[in-house]
Amino acid sequence: MNWWTPEIAAVLWAMFQALVILLGAVLLGAVLTVVERRLLGLWQDRYGPNRVGPFGTLQLVADMIKIFFKEDWIPPFADRPLFVIAPVIAFASLLLSFIIIPITPGWGVADLHIGLLFFLAMAGINVYAVLLGGWASGNKYALLGALRASAQTLSYEVFMGLSLMGVVALAGSFNLRDIVAAQEGFWFVIPQFFGFATFLIAGIAVTHRHPFDQPEAEQELADGYHVEYSSMKFGMFFIGEYVGMLLVSALIVTLFFGGWHGPLLPPILWFAIKTGFFLMLFILLRASLPRPRYDRVMNFGWKICLPLTLINLLATGAVILLVAPDA
């Protein structure tokens, strides 16, 4: 057996890691749907889904069976090719972003030296899912939702990129492994607090999570861009939202909270604990905050967050030049 070389072993190991991370992300996204409903119930002083299985743990299975066996209906007035491809874009662009996240020193799919830019590119592509899905549905509520979503995402992506540039300047690299390594001593959330705050807000807005879910506001738009979707296509939008939440939480941990660094516990546990904390924060925000008006959301993005990130970047650059002028 001379084909079993170290290179083959390395390739297979990398493929195995990629598969585990991919499946892990999808499964966690699916599990989060039920976890969120239970936690919302807890925080809003009511029972969540608690009937199926012990403490409602099998609710996920019930939901899956239901969503798989529903009729996959495409409205006759819809634009078929775009209608079909929109949920695929929603799901794939977010899943692909996971390849840049280093989970532990040994685990992670790709070590791209443009890592952060890859995430921003995928976030940019992700807009089309909502936009094309809403337009292809041939429904005015879906179209209105898509218009809102695209305007909101475009506005918030502008300063999402800018809010991360402070971290990039401090670490001197777009590579997420370098960024985690640069946080060995202290986490970037301390010097980059405003970067963290604006990235958190932008992350919530780009994934259309609760305070920024005007694109799918039930009261006004009857579910917005995915109102015409059913069965697995809806499932992909739905799970995609949770995968996006997971992605943003993992990115916040990697960029601002030191990734896998932490005392005593093994790296994988630290990463999981920190990511879990931000997932809980996302759900708590949904449980507690009312939905702001749409024009307020846009004003807040352009008039407060964008100047804040610019000033933050300016100050970061000035400090870096003062501390190490010749670096």
Next chain:
Amino acid sequence: MELAFYLSGLVAVLATIGVITGTSPIHAVVYLIVSLIAVALVFFALGAPFAGALEIIVYAGAIMVLFVFVVMMLNLRSDTRGDQPWLHPRHWLGPSLLALVLLGALVALLAQGSVDRVIEGELLTARSVALTLFGPWLMVVELSAILLLAALVTASHVGRRNNPVQNRNRGGNQ
């Protein structure tokens, strides 16, 4: 890498043909997005991942979203037109002649160059791009910044409320 280059180049060409032959504006825009992503892949294959990522972020992620946005707002009803007036020779003869000249130039260039040239080069990282931009080309960066500032001021002037120019146009049209 060479295979990736040619494949993504092929995709870019095919998608661009899709842009100009499509009758539905939104499908044309989607083809254009695919074409831009393919061009970004060409950058990746040539060893310039920074340019490739920026191509996706700026062109596919931001500018084309605005295109889709506008097409969505404008063409809700007049989506598919049966007649195709652009098939008439007088519409495509001029551009085709000009394109033919360009094709001739390209073929001549290819004919006199060596054929066995392969795609390779050093990896263009973000650092080297930045050092080039803010080193020898600092002046150009500053000039384009001034240009963008002028565009920003213009946009905010045109778009402001109670704009005399806008109101005059609106009155004239209706």
